[in-house]
Amino acid sequence: MPAIIQNQRRNMSMCESQKQELVSVNESRRFMIDCFKAFGVPQIHAEQQADLLVAADYRGHFSHGLNRLEYYLNDLSKKSTDGAAVPKILKETPATAWVDGCNGLGAVIGNFCMDLAIKKSKTAGVGWVCVKNSNHYGMAGWYPMKAMKEGFVGISMTNTSPLMAPTRAKEAALGTNPIAVGVPAGDDHFLLDMATTAVALGKIEIQRRKGEDIPEGWAQNVEGASTTDPEQACCLMPLGGAEGNSGYKGYGLASVVDILTGVMAGANYSTKIRKWNALGCNEQADLGQMFVAINPNCFDPDFETNMCDLNSRLRNSKPIDPEMTVLVAGDKEEDNMKAVDKAGGIKYLPDQLRTCKELAQRLNVKPLSFI
């Protein structure tokens, strides 16, 4: 088939799908709440979990939104997550708390811990909370955002199932172990939310589906050699890639995340963490997480003014390509939210919508409706 016809067909199908696939933020949230409630999750927990997931879709991080719903529901179905569990404090000081997540839903645990860190930072200047017995807590950036709303700096990290090979190793011993840091800056902000691997697994899956190569430094084959063939990808490589390109720094950062989360909280860490997929898991996750809030008023009073100035200096750096402006962390997500607002809803992939249709039938909840 000539390329031009291929393109026309693709454009037609995109137009059809655009009409069909737009879901309002509220409707996506409603659907997720209904699904959680079908598994006996209390309303208030279901809302927290749905708020987190829909925020990821709204911000353009589709891998961490509606896409994760099935994972969470199947863990509830297999009773490896307790949807009604409430976290409890095991030990505390003026600035710290050690929390048992009691195997509850990730967002319920994460919100509890970040709120506690914020509360402590109001009096002690900083609040540092570690939790064990937690579950996948969604996009790491969600928790710093809570601190930012109070004018505080927020930091959060979580360990995850092993996927990354340490530098010089040919098997996985650490997860994608993300770090999120959020900083208020008047009407502006800074929000970094990054895996410590070169890329997340999803990016390799997309290349595989497209039948395209992946760049050097993303993944290793079973022998531990860097591979450009997504079919051969066996382990993720750390941020930086190979040892000669400073991949040992990404490996070091992923280790720091595991130390400040799993090891410090007394949760699982490294190869002790279970594998996880959309079918859920019979084994409990027992993940470790860290939540930190810092009150910048304890330091220089001009913090937010200077933050605005820093963002300006970075964005106004001379661009290599005048069409590609220099961004600061969080700018892409801001643009995505504006685009969703303008369109009136979130555009999900047909695959995702098929899964939701099946879930609606399986759980006997009202299917997603479209705009």
Added chain:
Amino acid sequence: MPAIIQNQRRNMSMCESQKQELVSVNESRRFMIDCFKAFGVPQIHAEQQADLLVAADYRGHFSHGLNRLEYYLNDLSKKSTDGAAVPKILKETPATAWVDGCNGLGAVIGNFCMDLAIKKSKTAGVGWVCVKNSNHYGMAGWYPMKAMKEGFVGISMTNTSPLMAPTRAKEAALGTNPIAVGVPAGDDHFLLDMATTAVALGKIEIQRRKGEDIPEGWAQNVEGASTTDPEQACCLMPLGGAEGNSGYKGYGLASVVDILTGVMAGANYSTKIRKWNALGCNEQADLGQMFVAINPNCFDPDFETNMCDLNSRLRNSKPIDPEMTVLVAGDKEEDNMKAVDKAGGIKYLPDQLRTCKELAQRLNVKPLSFI
């Protein structure tokens, strides 16, 4: 000249230089103390600065040891650093302190701040100290090491002179902005000390001297394109390298360092920071730094046992090459210290020793003696 003769000559000169260049740790320290005192630096400040610098050489980080002495001395000579200044606390809470470094020597300020963070973490569980009006504080890993001696986790960061181009930019707006994290683990430990650029400037200088190419992803030319020619290197690239290889993550991390140091402390940040070289600088640096100590006893009581286990799991990951064992952060430095102990001293480059000879003459201090 045939290659074989070149090699012989090189080997001969290496043998000669090995005999000639070995300096004991104590003698290197003595020489540095004498040099600082020649500029009127009080004994106790000179000792602190020398302890830091010689520790870097002992650990194999030559760029941050005796190599930096000239920079510090020339700043003292130009009175852009005040060798007698003592830091003062501006504001504090149970867990935080905002400190004015009063433009003193970096190690004096850094030690003051880290000791304060440790003291606070003993009662509050965590101590978080930010300092402004500071100077270059040497290897970032020095400060977490102080916390580790108390059984605490230590974190330190500093901003530095602009050298790194933000992703999509063709001019420098951030420094090499290092992050150091130290963790005790019984007789073992973990100590990450990494620049958030792909590599430090020194690595590119070495390739330039050798007349060899640099790998893709280390540096950009004046147009902002990645270059493999060290002569064309104009700005460092962030950890990760190009945008497609997640260089925006290294850029994000470098920004976080600038925020938690320069912006939070009310010091200089980004392009406000002066350029710096061996000749010293007339302008004050006003760098910002952050020092955090966390008492792991506030969390899981099995922390150190589990840290040992994590280190073992990482080191015992199946190696790609059985001759290249998997390391954890800090292992290379441990090996270097053992090698120095075995040899009986530190082997400095002839260039470095020439500089020391000139310094001894210029300052009228006793020259370095060799083993």
